[in-house]
Amino acid sequence: MASAAAAPVLELSGIHKAFPGVKALSGAGLRLYPGEVHTLMGQNGAGKSTLIKVLTGVHAPDQGSISLDGRTIRPRSTLDAQELGISTVYQEVNLCPNLSVAENIFIGRYPRKWGMVDWSGMRARAAALLRELEIDIDVGAPLSRYPLAIQQMVAISRALNISSRVLVLDEPTSSLDEAEVQLLFRVLRRLRGQGMAILFVTHFLDQTYAISDRITVMRNGEREGEYAAAGLSRLALVNKMIGKPTDAVDAAGGGDVAAARGEGPNGPNDPNVPNGAAAARVVLETRALGRKGVLQPVDMQVREGEVLGLAGLLGAGRTELARLLFGADRADKGDVAIGDKAYGTFANPRQAIAAGIGFCSEDRKLEGAILSLSLRENLVLALQARQGMLRAIPMQRQRELADEYVKALGIRTASIETPIGTLSGGNQQKVLLARWLATDPRLMILDEPTRGIDVRAKQEIMDYVTTLCKRGMSLLFISSELPEVLRCSDRMIVMRDRAACGEYRRGELDETTVLRAIAGEGA
Structure with a gap:
């Protein structure tokens, strides 16, 4: 773990970022020291992703400063951030599964000899990089041959091959099982011991306490606080994330x-x-x-x-x-x-x-409402899907259903033919609920x-x-x-x-x- 007296290798201070109608970050900040794993925690919408995108050059901050080794920087793209020494491994592995492991590690930077790609040298160097991460595989084989955990290690090897000072891992364990997570953590501990500064973004509490030296909590686009992991109880962390003293x-x-x-x-x-x-009959049961x-x-x-x-x-x-x-x-x-x-x-x-079974998704705009269709058309979609397209619901029955649920749920609308996109959020949600209730x-x-x-x-x-x-x-x-x-x-x-x-x-x-x-x- 980094010494408390050490200077931060990376510091973000007073970061503000707004999008049309949304204030994503307000005075957010982060300090990252060499030789530590620093975890960024927060609920959905807390601003974690936006802060990472500002750090890695995806978004330019409206206000605030970023310094690396005490020098002010302003990454203008992910490539610019990489050249400065900030590499990111995302939740979704952004590699080319049809290319070999070695090609993925060196993609865009193939070593050359006598004006041609040095294939043997590239494979040897790729194998050496992976052995440093305790991975021994055929680097000449297509990346698609290997499981996601190995692909994550390949992505990390690629990031390290860029001579990173800072490694950002954005939800790297979301698709890994427990054994794969432990493999990743062994690698992170080794990199930490070599003095690398690692920013780990996750929402898993057990993993946070298994790997973290310090924790920064974000809430509502602001930095709630920075804490030593050993001194912050799990309950206190949860309370700080949700904003309850x-x-x-x-x-x-x-x-x-x-x-x-x-x-x-x-x-x-x-x-x-x-x-x-407790004594009623079981409607649904899942086993493992x-x-x-x-x-x-x-x-x-x-x-x-x-x-x-x-x-x-x-x-x-x-x-x-x-x-x-x-x-x-x-x-x-x-x-x-x-x-x-x-x-x-x-x-x-x-x-x-x-x-x-009926299912009202949490994202009513993306997975629920078809905003250009009317209230009536949205309401009968699930029932029509259950009956099949060859058994169309008669228009009269559609209108009866729409009128029935408009009255039962108190949906406020000028007409059942009003486009659902013009209704308030609460009334949209009532229409989607009615859609599934219509299937009984x-x-x-x-x-x-x-x-x-x-x-x-x-x-x-x-x-x-x-x-x-x-x-x-x-x-x-x-x-x-x-x-x-x-x-x-x-x-x-x-x-x-x-x-x-x-x-x-x-x-x-x-x-x-x-x-x-x-x-x-x-x-």
């Missing part, structure tokens, strides 16, 4: 927590909460459902008429589990059963829809259904959905707002670092204990 969490005050404890509305004695959920590098095997049951909440930080595995359940991503292990019927795993969403699902998956909408729309959506649960529909509910999950859920699964780390009944958790479970400090 530790003393406020420990106090665990507020109506939402009281509700979670069963002391107020929606507690276990509330007449509006479904009774006997997972995908390498994405989600550790999960065993889970969802019962008739219950709300099962998923809690955890960004990247903990909540959305990944939902997408595997719905067939939006393909699981490579485990199986899913709906009622008494086993399905293996769903190959695509159409199979999940046919089995009675046995299980509804709601991923961040109340993100970016006003308080009244949130309440209307959750009131309607919980009413349907009382009538027998089951709900898998995902939200970053802990009070909301606590208030609505009959049971809760806490996710951490791509794995389910605990299951709890209503009343067993409050906001304090959820945060401790997320942080890995017990519940």
Whole structure:
């Protein structure tokens, strides 16, 4: 680890960056010392990616300064940053799988001899670089022959071959399994011991504490603080990321927590909460459902008429589990059963829809609403997909459905033919909810259904959905707002670092204990 008296090799100070309608960074900063692994942490939208792009020349800062070895720099491109000694390895390996390993390491800088490419010298040098990273492979073979972990090492070798002073690793472990992560960490420790400054960007708590010397936390585009990893507890880190003071969490005050404890509305004695959920029949069951590098095997049951909440930080595995359940991503292990019927795993969403599953994605603009189509057209899409294109839903039935859900959900629109893109965010979300309710699902998956909408729309959506649960529909509910999950859920699964780390009944958790479970400090 770098000496506290050493000067920073890299320093960003007072960085501001704005885009149309968005202030991404406001006075952000970062100090990176030689011989250390410095981890950058923060929730989605905290500004981590923008800060990295400013550092690596993708974006020019509006204000602020960047210094390398005490000299002010202003990278104008990623190539410019590389030439200055700042190399980046991204989450998605930006190499050429059809080229050999050696060609990828030296791409754009092939060594020459007598005016021609020195192929043998390049392969020898590539093999030597990889041996320094404990990798012994055929460097003349196509890169595509090797797994992602080896490709990450090749990308690191390429970065080191540029004589980097600073190595930036942007989510390098998001697609690696545990053994591959440990291989990467051995390499990082060796590079740290050689005096390299390493900036490690991740959202995995276990990995943060396994490799980090210091941690910078970002929140809302600002640097929240810089801490020695050994002196910052996991719970304190989680609190700083979400912006909740530790003393406020420990106090665990507020109506939402009281509700979670069963002391107020929606507690276990509330007449509006479904009774006997634990004894109800199982609607969905997963056995060891997972995908390498994405989600550790999960065993889970969802019962008739219950709300099962998923809690955890960004990247903990909540959305990944939902997408595997719905067939939006393909699981490579485990199986899913709906009622008494086993399905293996769903190959695509159409199979999940046919089995009675609905899914409201967290990104309503990218994966949900087709903004140019009308409210009516958006609403009937899932039902039409389930019936097939050869069995068109009659126009009269489409209008009846649209009118029914406009009234039931209180959707504010001039007409069912109004383009959905002209509606407010809350009304768009109601249309997407209606789209899936029209299919009469046995299980509804709601991923961040109340993100970016006003308080009244949130309440209307959750009131309607919980009413349907009382009538027998089951709900898998995902939200970053802990009070909301606590208030609505009959049971809760806490996710951490791509794995389910605990299951709890209503009343067993409050906001304090959820945060401790997320942080890995017990519940």
